[in-house]
Amino acid sequence: MxxxxxxxxxxxxxxxxxxxxxxxxxxxxxxxxxxxxxxxxxxxxxxxxEERDLRSCGYWKERFELDYFKRRQCTPQSKLTWKTEYRLVFRKLPDNEKLTADLLRGVVLGTEPDTRTRKRFVTVLTALARVADISVDLQDLKGSYRPAKVSPKSLPSDREIAQIHASITGTSWRWFYGMMATFGLRPS
Missing domain, CATH: 1.20.5 (Single alpha-helices involved in coiled-coils or other helix-helix interfaces)
Known part of the structure; x- marks a missing residue:
């Protein structure tokens, strides 16, 4: 060995x-x-x-984590996703209680309706139920969350950019402005 x-x-x-x-x-x-x-x-x-339906939440959370990293490469990004998307939801499940459809539904209902949090809980707990072979439909609890629409930025025209570029007297500053305009760079 x-x-x-x-x-x-x-x-x-x-x-x-x-x-x-x-x-x-x-x-x-x-x-x-x-x-x-x-x-x-x-x-x-x-x-x-042991019988599958007698397994605790803690057992199924561990099984899910193993399955999660079997299906994807273990990278800093996949670890971050696990930590921010899955582990945060799993913390709401009591480790020593039996994992049931009613328990999953109750955890989802413990979040505020029509929020990103509710949508995440539905997605994660539906995936957990699939791994645990629990028949539950949580989609009706997802609500109507939609990310805010992104409004298009008010961008100057090419002509306005060229006029501003020509009006800058310092060569270094003109170069700096040209880089920002050409490549969309922004000072931090």
Whole structure:
């Protein structure tokens, strides 16, 4: 067996394997499955020996996180998305309670209607329900949130830009203005 430091585990698995007990448990489970495979007696029902519908919110949140990072590359952006979009919603779920359709619906109803937050909760909890194989339709709770329409900026015409450029006397400032106008640069 390779030392724990040799395991090819990305940062995204840190919540699963962050404690020595988690690594020990994973190694034991891998050995047990390996023995069953070698003996030809492996069965997925033995791996998931508890009934699916008796699993807690905490269990399904962990399963969802593993599934999330299996489906996408573990990058700073995917970690940020996990943290800002998913983890914030999952914090509202009680870890030790059974995950049910009523619980999911109640968590969504605990957010303000017609907001981006409500829309995010519906999206995230619908995805969690799919992973947990819970039949629930939360779409009717999404509401009518729409991002504010972006008004087009009032931009000067090409002729006005050229006239302003010609009126600048300092060469450095004229160059600076030209860069801003050409490439849309803005001073910070």
């Amino acid at each position: 390779a030392p724990a430091g040799d395991l090819a585990v990305g940062d995204c698995w840190e919540s699963v394997l962050s404690q020595r007990g988690g690594i020990d448990r994973a190694v034991k489970e891998a050995r047990r499955i390996g023995y069953a495979l070698a003996a030809g007696t492996f069965d997925w029902d033995d791996v998931f020996h």
